[in-house]
Amino acid sequence: MEHKNSERFLIAFNRIDKSLMKITGLPNHFSFSKKIDRAKSQHALVAHYEDDLREFGSLRNAIVHNRTGFDYAIAEPHDDVVKLIENIDERLSNPVTVKDLFSGKVHIVQADESLATGLRLVRKWKINQLPIYKKGQFIGLITADGIMNWLADQETDCISREIPTLLDVYNHEKRKKTYRFVKSSMSVYEAEGFFRKSIVSGKRLQALLITEQGGKDEKLIGIITPLDLLKIDE
Numbered sequence: 001m002e003h004k005n006s007e008r009f010l011i012a013f014n015r016i017d018k019s020l021m022k023i024t025g026l027p028n029h030f031s032f033s034k035k036i037d038r039a040k041s042q043h044a045l046v047a048h049y050e051d052d053l054r055e056f057g058s059l060r061n062a063i064v065h066n067r068t069g070f071d072y073a074i075a076e077p078h079d080d081v082v083k084l085i086e087n088i089d090e091r092l093s094n095p096v097t098v099k100d101l102f103s104g105k106v107h108i109v110q111a112d113e114s115l116a117t118g119l120r121l122v123r124k125w126k127i128n129q130l131p132i133y134k135k136g137q138f139i140g141l142i143t144a145d146g147i148m149n150w151l152a153d154q155e156t157d158c159i160s161r162e163i164p165t166l167l168d169v170y171n172h173e174k175r176k177k178t179y180r181f182v183k184s185s186m187s188v189y190e191a192e193g194f195f196r197k198s199i200v201s202g203k204r205l206q207a208l209l210i211t212e213q214g215g216k217d218e219k220l221i222g223i224i225t226p227l228d229l230l231k232i233d234e
Contacts, residue, residue, distance in 0.1 A: 006063050009077045012089040013060045016053070019092040020046070032057040044192040045095075049088055056085055095187030098210050102222040103184065108133055109142070111167035115150075118142060118166050129179075129207045131220060132170050138216045142166060143206050146173035178206040183214035184221065188229070195226050 003011075020035035021028060023043050036054060040047040062075045077085075107121050111134035118130050122144075130142040150164065150172040180194060191208055198205040210222035 005077045005079065005082045006075065008082050009056075009085055010060065010063065012082070012085040013056055015089045016056075016085070016092060019089070032060070042193065043092075043189055044196065045088070045091055045189040047193075047196075052084065052088070056081075091189075095189060097184065098182060098186050098188060098191050098208070098222065098224060099184035101188060102210060102224050102228065104222060106131065106220045106223050108220060109166050110134070111139060111165060111170070113166050115147075115164045115166060115169055118169070119147075129223065129225065130166070131179075131209065131223070132166055134167070138220075139167075140170055140173065140176055141179045141206060141209075142170050143173065143178060146170060149174060175203075178204070179209055180205055181209045181211055181214050181216050184210055184212050186214075191224055192229050195229065 017032060017035070020026075020032070020039050023046070024035055024038040026035055026038060033054065036046060036050060036057075040050050046053065059075060059077060059081070063077075107125055107127060108131045109118050109121065111132055121127065121130065128144045132139045132142050146169055150169045153172060182191065182194070194208060195205055206225065208224040209216075209220055210224065211218035211220060
């Protein structure tokens with residue numbers, strides 16, 4: 001038996017309502033609109049579809065409160081509306097994780113390796129961030145800004161004679177905490193939210209570093225930059 005659009009819409013709406021409660025921790029008696037208000041600052045997908053979700057709330061009220069019988073709804077949503085709300089429901093209920101999209105070989109460097117080694121990685125793999133380790137312990141992130149700062153601080157006639165280590169370069173990073181470790185099960189939308197919040201706070205993140213449980217002493221299994229997320233949205 002084929003379900004009516006109104007039935008499919010209400011099923012998806014109720015599932016989204018439960019997802020919003022899970023995101024916000026708000027109890028069921030709070031209005032759908034209040035849940036959106038709270039969730040949009042915590043979840044990038046909710047923020048992206050805020051206007052659509054609010055319209056869904058109004059449409060849901062029209063369907064539910066104006067029924068004239070069990071088999072009759074005063075408003076039957078268009079196919080496109082049903083497809084959109086079901087798509088949002090699916091993405092909230094079964095979000096794509098950072099591990100799904102960004103796990104793979106991560107190019108790391110050692111503190112005692114030369115700057116030339118790091119630059120070869122940058123050139124070959126077209127990357128702008130290099131996680132640096134010393135004796136198996138994570139130290140921080142070498143960025144393009146750090147390399148430029150190192151160059152700017154050198155005497156011109158010394159650059160060709162000295163062979164700097166990557167630790168020398170890292171010590172010229174003006175902001176050391178430009179990264180955050182995240183667990184592999186985090187949704188892509190939560191990851192996007194971290195970057196957004198960092199911009200608002202004025203402490204912009206250069207990268208999110210993925211480990212299984214989000215600990216810096218675990219094996220690094222992936223890295224995400226703001227540019228990576230922009231490519232997904234294209």
